[in-house]
Amino acid sequence: SGHGNHTMPVTSTLPVLPEGQPLQALPRLSNQSAVPGIFKAELAAEPGVVRFAEGIDTPVLLYNGTNPVIEAHEGDRVEISFRNGIPGQPTTIHWHGMPVPADQDGNPADPVVSGGERVYAFELPEGSAASYWFHPHPHGLTAEQVYRGLAGIFLVKPKDDPIPAEYGDTVLMLTDLRIAPDGTIPESTMTDFMNGRVGDHLLVNGQKNPQMAVALGEKRRLRLYNVTNARFLRLKFENASMTLIGTDGGLIEAPIAIDELLLTPAERVDLIVSFDKPGAAKLITLEYERGWMGPGKPDEAGKILLTANVSDEPAAATPPLPAKLRAIESLGKPVVTRRFVLTETMGGMNHGSMSMQGMDHATMSMPSDSMGMKFLINGASFDMDRIDEVSKAGQVELWEVINEADMDHPFHVHGTQFQVVEHEKDGKVTTPSYRAWKDTVNVVAGETVRILLRQDLPGPRMYHCHILEHEQLGMMGTVDVQA
Numbered sequence: 001s002g003h004g005n006h007t008m009p010v011t012s013t014l015p016v017l018p019e020g021q022p023l024q025a026l027p028r029l030s031n032q033s034a035v036p037g038i039f040k041a042e043l044a045a046e047p048g049v050v051r052f053a054e055g056i057d058t059p060v061l062l063y064n065g066t067n068p069v070i071e072a073h074e075g076d077r078v079e080i081s082f083r084n085g086i087p088g089q090p091t092t093i094h095w096h097g098m099p100v101p102a103d104q105d106g107n108p109a110d111p112v113v114s115g116g117e118r119v120y121a122f123e124l125p126e127g128s129a130a131s132y133w134f135h136p137h138p139h140g141l142t143a144e145q146v147y148r149g150l151a152g153i154f155l156v157k158p159k160d161d162p163i164p165a166e167y168g169d170t171v172l173m174l175t176d177l178r179i180a181p182d183g184t185i186p187e188s189t190m191t192d193f194m195n196g197r198v199g200d201h202l203l204v205n206g207q208k209n210p211q212m213a214v215a216l217g218e219k220r221r222l223r224l225y226n227v228t229n230a231r232f233l234r235l236k237f238e239n240a241s242m243t244l245i246g247t248d249g250g251l252i253e254a255p256i257a258i259d260e261l262l263l264t265p266a267e268r269v270d271l272i273v274s275f276d277k278p279g280a281a282k283l284i285t286l287e288y289e290r291g292w293m294g295p296g297k298p299d300e301a302g303k304i305l306l307t308a309n310v311s312d313e314p315a316a317a318t319p320p321l322p323a324k325l326r327a328i329e330s331l332g333k334p335v336v337t338r339r340f341v342l343t344e345t346m347g348g349m350n351h352g353s354m355s356m357q358g359m360d361h362a363t364m365s366m367p368s369d370s371m372g373m374k375f376l377i378n379g380a381s382f383d384m385d386r387i388d389e390v391s392k393a394g395q396v397e398l399w400e401v402i403n404e405a406d407m408d409h410p411f412h413v414h415g416t417q418f419q420v421v422e423h424e425k426d427g428k429v430t431t432p433s434y435r436a437w438k439d440t441v442n443v444v445a446g447e448t449v450r451i452l453l454r455q456d457l458p459g460p461r462m463y464h465c466h467i468l469e470h471e472q473l474g475m476m477g478t479v480d481v482q483a
Ligand code: C2O
Pocket: 094, 096, 135, 137, 266, 412, 414, 462, 464, 466
């Protein structure tokens, strides 16, 4: 480059990740139970090493060394014996989107200490088939443990799947990696805390732009998971067509052809992709403006997540997608309306209150002069010992989530699935064109999103922004659902 790069130490070179390798399926966690209807297994959160770039080891945290997929069925009882093997840090497993009892849901108030063990046990009700996932939720450490690698997929399959088995069922877990020249994963900076941490490499099942081979005209079922801390993924499949068949909480009522989609942190989609043209079909990112503070621009266009090489050979005939996938119940009239106002504030915060957010933890690298950034719900910063809302099990509620901040915040509720009623911005109201179960919805800056929900199980449940750095900086609350 003409300014002496050759004199720089070799360790200043950013690792180059190989591209174009065959897409790997994520490993499955095997069921240790021989009894039908019971899924039993052991999971440990532990340090591990991954070789993302040739010759460079990256220390990470993983479940069982590989982040295996848990696959169970509706009606199953699940028993996971968990061990926290993370040195010096508590952790939990939170079952994102799943209808599990509150005391089994890995709340920040129920930590498993370093070296500790516990069993997570719950039943998967009928009708709960969906693309769930699991991740740590310890107070003040969620963002860090996730960007260091801890996240897994939890697939709940229905007894009878209306989607033809010939389409396969491929999980694509999208993660976001930042690695330093020495291969380590750097700690978060102030910019990361403000905007949410965005990495340098978008990975699919841990691989950069992996390739898959398909036949001409082949249809494939692809489940896309945004497991990144903070990356907004506006996605398009070039040279292939996409049909939406499911959202966070399972199948929608009927397939819908789509040209592109926005997948914000923690959201999932279930797609049928039809490879109707020979050549390369690429899953790419498009530009998205989600609001950004400080230097840099996070969600650039033109990144290739995955390449499908479509052969000239026509695919064997497969059954068509059914016109009707399932019925989704109407939740009916809400008996309570709650408002949640999301704000960001700068300044006016002392170190004492900041330490309540876990920011004084030894692993945090937030500069002390930048500790003024707060992310609030209804003017309050998360407090584990405070109940923000009191609700009742079985009660239908309308939640109005009002984003008065300058950036988008994906809003997530634990313990249940909700239905989006409408979006309102600048006086303009739009309603979704289809009914769907969701557990996370993006609330655009300046927008109000109204959702209908019902919590069927009692206990304390969190709701929060799923930009994990914002969750950590206070944008979280607790609703206590009473029996
Ligand atoms: Cu994936 Cu509290 O969330």
